[in-house]
Amino acid sequence: MTRHALATIGRATFLAVVLGFFSLPLLWLASAPFDAHPSITTSLPEFTFGNFRSLLDNPYVMSSLRNSLLQAAGSAALVVVLAALAAYALSRVRVPGRDALLYVLLLLSSVVTGTAAMVPLFELATRLNLIDTHLGVILTLSGGLLPAAIFILKDFMDGTPTSYEESARVFGASSLQILRHIVIPLVRPGLATIAVWAVANVWGSFLQPFILLRDPDKAPGAVILYTLYTEGGAPRLDLISTFSLLYSLPVVVMYVFVSRRYGFRFHGGIKR
Amino acid sequence: MISLSGLTKEFPGGVRAVDSLDLEIGDGEFFALLGPSGCGKTTLLRSIAGLETPTSGKIRIGGVDVTASPPGRRDVAMVFQDYALFPHMDVTSNIAYPLRIKKVSRQRREAKAAETASRLSLSDLLARRPAQLSGGQQQRVALARAIASRPQVFLFDEPLSNLDARLRLEARTFLKRLQRELAVTTVFVTHDQGEALALADRIAVMNAGRIMQVGTPSEVFHRPTDPFVAGFIGSTPMNLLPASAEGGRLHVAGAVLPLPRDVADGPLVYGLRPEYADLSQSAPVGRRDVFSGKVAVVENLGTAHLVTLDSGDLLIQVVVPEGDEPAVGASAWAVPRPGRALLYRDDRLLTGA
Ligand SMILES: Nc1ncnc2c1ncn2[C@@H]1O[C@H](COP(=O)(O)OP(=O)(O)OP(=O)(O)O)[C@@H](O)[C@H]1O
Numbered sequence A: 001m002t003r004h005a006l007a008t009i010g011r012a013t014f015l016a017v018v019l020g021f022f023s024l025p026l027l028w029l030a031s032a033p034f035d036a037h038p039s040i041t042t043s044l045p046e047f048t049f050g051n052f053r054s055l056l057d058n059p060y061v062m063s064s065l066r067n068s069l070l071q072a073a074g075s076a077a078l079v080v081v082l083a084a085l086a087a088y089a090l091s092r093v094r095v096p097g098r099d100a101l102l103y104v105l106l107l108l109s110s111v112v113t114g115t116a117a118m119v120p121l122f123e124l125a126t127r128l129n130l131i132d133t134h135l136g137v138i139l140t141l142s143g144g145l146l147p148a149a150i151f152i153l154k155d156f157m158d159g160t161p162t163s164y165e166e167s168a169r170v171f172g173a174s175s176l177q178i179l180r181h182i183v184i185p186l187v188r189p190g191l192a193t194i195a196v197w198a199v200a201n202v203w204g205s206f207l208q209p210f211i212l213l214r215d216p217d218k219a220p221g222a223v224i225l226y227t228l229y230t231e232g233g234a235p236r237l238d239l240i241s242t243f244s245l246l247y248s249l250p251v252v253v254m255y256v257f258v259s260r261r262y263g264f265r266f267h268g269g270i271k272r
Numbered sequence B: 001m002i003s004l005s006g007l008t009k010e011f012p013g014g015v016r017a018v019d020s021l022d023l024e025i026g027d028g029e030f031f032a033l034l035g036p037s038g039c040g041k042t043t044l045l046r047s048i049a050g051l052e053t054p055t056s057g058k059i060r061i062g063g064v065d066v067t068a069s070p071p072g073r074r075d076v077a078m079v080f081q082d083y084a085l086f087p088h089m090d091v092t093s094n095i096a097y098p099l100r101i102k103k104v105s106r107q108r109r110e111a112k113a114a115e116t117a118s119r120l121s122l123s124d125l126l127a128r129r130p131a132q133l134s135g136g137q138q139q140r141v142a143l144a145r146a147i148a149s150r151p152q153v154f155l156f157d158e159p160l161s162n163l164d165a166r167l168r169l170e171a172r173t174f175l176k177r178l179q180r181e182l183a184v185t186t187v188f189v190t191h192d193q194g195e196a197l198a199l200a201d202r203i204a205v206m207n208a209g210r211i212m213q214v215g216t217p218s219e220v221f222h223r224p225t226d227p228f229v230a231g232f233i234g235s236t237p238m239n240l241l242p243a244s245a246e247g248g249r250l251h252v253a254g255a256v257l258p259l260p261r262d263v264a265d266g267p268l269v270y271g272l273r274p275e276y277a278d279l280s281q282s283a284p285v286g287r288r289d290v291f292s293g294k295v296a297v298v299e300n301l302g303t304a305h306l307v308t309l310d311s312g313d314l315l316i317q318v319v320v321p322e323g324d325e326p327a328v329g330a331s332a333w334a335v336p337r338p339g340r341a342l343l344y345r346d347d348r349l350l351t352g353a
């Protein structure tokens, strides 16, 4: 009896510690922006909206949010369209070595946008005149996301029976009509998952835009966050926490919206 | 009219699912492709639809060579075994889909869909999704969608096999009436010989990618041209017994029967449907044209019983009317009815015996 009680208490304590470990940073993110003197510890704030005012005095803050939005939306659109087409083709056409190709792509993708490839990427972007352009950032980030996106979407497409498409084909539908009328609606949860995942990824990307963009007018939020220091090099915790809150809100809102609307699923199958 | 000549489909790996097959299907005919699992029925149907590219041979529909045409240009409609109703569209959109492809205006195609649906008593279900329909309703929606496309040819792949036994009978009658009304050439695939006999104007019995026999249900039932068809058609399998003709007599399983004229001496296969023999529970006096044996199994068929006689090393089956069934282990005698047996030599039908 007591052993049972002890075990329950032990488990609850363990869970509380783990929960605290994960929720403290979030608590900090919620309280620090409203604190007149934030530190790296979480405490009851001395309530103020002053941090938001001083943050907005920074000329790059609002434009960086707009840049983030542009780069994230551009990459997500590119990734969803290209991955859907590629996954459909790979799922329906028998090509020898198809699976090997996918695995190699997946492996390379972590290298392509990874730190190791930054020098050649910079070199490539310079030759293509893509330095200091949103397009350069979008292409680089999309390239890194595509293999995983194709991989996940192909699984969704594999899960939809071919008889739907064959049926449409017998009625005279063209390949693009089949994709638009049948396949896309069936894998919509997959597409939503990929879009959100791409946006979240680009939203958090620092290294690529930091290297590819010179002009602070074009820098996304993640890069601007890095500039919120005093001349002496000490972090301005008031600005950083406030900006972090502002910067994470759109992603949270998007998650909630998409999950309500479509529901996330990471494997194929049809919602009937 | 559909005509196939020398049609062959070989899958990668060397499987010849359809093997140099010739077939003519007439206008307005209700035509069944019947055969055991894996004999190539679906492959043949999909080749007609254009979903499989034949390895060689020609396909003509309505006099036009469509061998190289894509499915959408063949003016056919196909109902798949799983019905392939689009799960994200309601019944109206499903039925109207072929018209949507033909760029018919939304208003007209919805009117057309409603009209087709009412014909198949689906009017109350127009706003439902396929997942909210029963199997029988899904089947009718699939039919309605095929009808809405106004094709020259209907292709059905096992249209009834997903229905339960009771519904299957209803759907069978319904399908036959519908085909009569529409008078559109229809090819359907089935592995159920009863379904083929009940529905079809003509039947092609297939085995291993080849057609064994083409004929009306009555021809295929009464005069199967080879032992395979004989064994496949009929709700109880035909008795196929080794026999030999000697000196104008036919020797089968211990019985001596009269030999039809024009049959030369030598080994034969004697075929007799279990329905075409009578069971006697007392030894017929002075007759040698009967099969004797011990009752091994009695199976209840509802209004009749199927009795299996163990006659030495052969088994002979006889259908016995209700109330006349013998006890297991008893001696019994099967008396073939005259003129009902079939004789095969080298897998070809010789004549009735
Ligand atoms: N895509 C394919 N690739 C390779 N072999 C195939 C393919 N489709 C069918 N086959 C083979 O071709 C043969 C005929 O298949 P088919 O599906 O036409 O048979 P069926 O008569 O329709 O059988 P069932 O009654 O079980 O549906 C089978 O041996 C099958 O294994």
Ligand SMILES: [Mg+2]
Pocket (backbone or CB within 6 Å): B041, B042, B043
């Ligand atoms: Mg089949």
